[in-house]
Amino acid sequence: MLSTAQNPRNAAVLSERLRALQEAIASTAMQCGRSVDQVTLLAVSKGQSVDRLREAAGLGLVQFGENYLAEALPKIAALKDLPLQWHFIGRLQSNKTAAVAANFAWVHSVDRLKIAERLSAQRDPDAPDLNLCIQVKLLPDEEKAGVDPEACLPLIRAVAGLERIKLRGLMCMLPLGTPLATQRHAFAQLRELSHQAQGQGFALDTLSMGMSDDWPQAVAEGSTILRVGGALFGPRATPGITR
Numbered sequence: 593m594l595s596t597a598q599n600p601r602n603a604a605v606l607s608e609r610l611r612a613l614q615e616a617i618a619s620t621a622m623q624c625g626r627s628v629d630q631v632t633l634l635a636v637s638k639g640q641s642v643d644r645l646r647e648a649a650g651l652g653l654v655q656f657g658e659n660y661l662a663e664a665l666p667k668i669a670a671l672k673d674l675p676l677q678w679h680f681i682g683r684l685q686s687n688k689t690a691a692v693a694a695n696f697a698w699v700h701s702v703d704r705l706k707i708a709e710r711l712s713a714q715r716d717p718d719a720p721d722l723n724l725c726i727q728v729k730l731l732p733d734e735e736k737a738g739v740d741p742e743a744c745l746p747l748i749r750a751v752a753g754l755e756r757i758k759l760r761g762l763m764c765m766l767p768l769g770t771p772l773a774t775q776r777h778a779f780a781q782l783r784e785l786s787h788q789a790q791g792q793g794f795a796l797d798t799l800s801m802g803m804s805d806d807w808p809q810a811v812a813e814g815s816t817i818l819r820v821g822g823a824l825f826g827p828r829a830t831p832g833i834t835r
């Protein structure tokens with residue numbers, strides 16, 4: 593059997609999925625009165641092979657998101673020859689912050705000051721500042737990731753003062769199967785939190801919201817980064833890795 597990279601049919605499928613997705617994003621953005629330039633597609637590549645990522649990069653994708661450090665580090669090393677930007681989007685434990693600070697351009701999933709402080713202390717002063725989003729928990733979910741909305745502004749205030757960190761905005765991840773109207777409401781709530789912070793002088797420019805199943809509602813509510821895995825790469829290859 594041919595590997596994914598050698599199989600021209602698989603490569604054509606990825607190319608076609610990307611084209612269709614980009615077209616759908618552009619048309620949704622236009623319907624919402626937004627410019628497509630305001631919306632970045634982050635390719636969520638957990639469970640995808642290095643060959644697959646190389647294919648995706650060959651199609652022009654530059655921003656890649658990974659959830660698991662042990663999986664991400666070898667992939668980042670293997671693709672060092674390409675000008676890719678790596679985003680850490682998974683749960684982040686204290687003992688992993690040094691490697692994340694050293695290997696990623698963005699972290700989307702900060703929900704505690706302690707994690708942000710460690711990333712700040714561990715970021716190489718010669719590297720560009722680490723772009724950071726605070727994950728907010730808008731709906732009850734099993735994973736319990738994210739800061740409660742009430743605690744969001746105090747956390748923003750604390751993180752914004754850290755060296756070598758550039759606080760970019762807010763992130764959320766809705767549970768699978770959230771009804772459309774609830775999705776829309778939750779995304780609007782994240783946008784509102786961001787506006788409140790902007791009103792207090794914090795220069796936030798990023799709303800990291802929207803995944804394969806809910807990105808149109810996120811675009812309608814002002815998302816600037818769509819984190820899309822399945823709708824781009826198809827079902828994940830690695831068993832046991834879901835979302």
Ligand SMILES: *Cc1c(COP(=O)(O)O)cnc(C)c1O
Binds near residue numbers: 636638804820834
């Ligand atoms: C896996 C994951 C995604 C992408 O999910 P899809 O449903 O495959 O698009 C986005 N964000 C986070 C935080 C994830 O863990």
